[in-house]
Amino acid sequence: MTSTAPTSAPKTWSSVLLALGIGGIGGWLAYSISFPLPWMIGSMVFTTVAAMLGAPIAMASSLRTAMMTVLGVMLGSGFTPEILSALGAWSGSLALVSLYIVLSTACGYLYFHHVCGYDKASAYFSATPGGLSEMVLLGGQYGGDPRVISLVHATRILLIVVAIPFGFYWLSDLEPGQTGGVGPGWSDVGLTAGILLVACAIAGFFGARAMKIPAAPVVGPMVLSSIVHLMGLTKAAPPMDLVSMAQVAIGAAIGARFYGTSAMMVLKTIIHSAGATLLLVMITLALASFLVFMTPISLAPLVLAYAPGGLAEMSLIAIALGADAALVATHHIVRIALIVVCAGPIYRLIEHRLGKREQSATRKETTP
DSSP states (O other), X not given: OOOOOOOOOOOOHHHHHHHHHHHHHHHHHHHHTTOSSHHHHHHHHHHHHHHHTTOOOOOOHHHHHHHHHHHHHHHHTTOOGGGGGGHHHHHHHHXXXXXXXXXXXXXXXXXXXXXXXXXXXXXXXXXXXXXXXXXXXXXXXXXXXXXXXHHHHHHHHHHHXXXXXXXXXXXXXXXXXXXXXXXXXXXGSOHHHHHHHHHHHHHHHHHHHHTTOTTHHHHHHHHHHHHHHHTTSOOOOOOHHHHHHHHHHHHHXXXXXXXXXXXXXXXXXXXXXXXXXXXXXXXXXHHHHHHHHHSSOOHHHHHHHHSSSOHHHHHHHHHHTTOOHHHHHHHHHHHHHHHHHHHHHHHHHHHHHHHHHHHHHHHHHHOO
């Protein structure tokens, strides 16, 4: 498999506005027919189709970052003082996150390499259950195909974000109205609270980026917001309209990743990624079912905590479904941090050992 750099539409304001316009229409239509998590899913589906049809859409990284900070602040607002008493109950499930990563990556690697025929680097970095941007970068550095890795991860997120809300909708008593807007109205957020939330977003992002923390636009603002809320300085959360706009932008950013790819390549990658996603979901359900008997946490939040979607996306789904967003976000932060920190060194170790094994086999074959 040869390495090719992923393409994207030129990031002009016209291409960004087009993506937001298409995403906004998709979100509004999904909202009008009571889709689960409508603004993000509707935006994501419409922009994905538009990108595959060749529409010149793109998402400005600065705008996406700003919208991610909004979600980070919103997630932090879910860390109430009562959360502190629940941390002990989370220790068991947090301890198994590393096992989940190992199982998922091993199964995914075997699937992509032996079933789909990917080269070793592409298979490995496609198999890791998280860290899309980092895995694309690392995969390219180790000789993998960045476009395939990017498409696999983007498709995984797309499938999980679409499937999880509908799965809960069909299999639980969730009412459609529960999946609409998240957050208070503009008038419910006072000036002082608004300034405090904005400060959490700005300081949290730049602080996390300076410390090179993974997923800085979400994690940094979330940490500061959680501290502010745990201290009881405010109970305010970002306005519902702003959160909906953030969901549209994030959905459009996911959809825009599919620009410049042929329909056949996308279809083939979606089929491959769907198989891997099914494996991940099976592992998620198995671990979540096991933890139900080992911890006081119920099945729904455990499934969301282990589901291999993005941090922001899965946390939004948790809020929309009325699950414990703080628990879900904490598990995903741990998962992403472990993957980003460990994926490269582990691959180097595996590559080194495989190289030694191949050299040993070659020497045995050439020895008379």
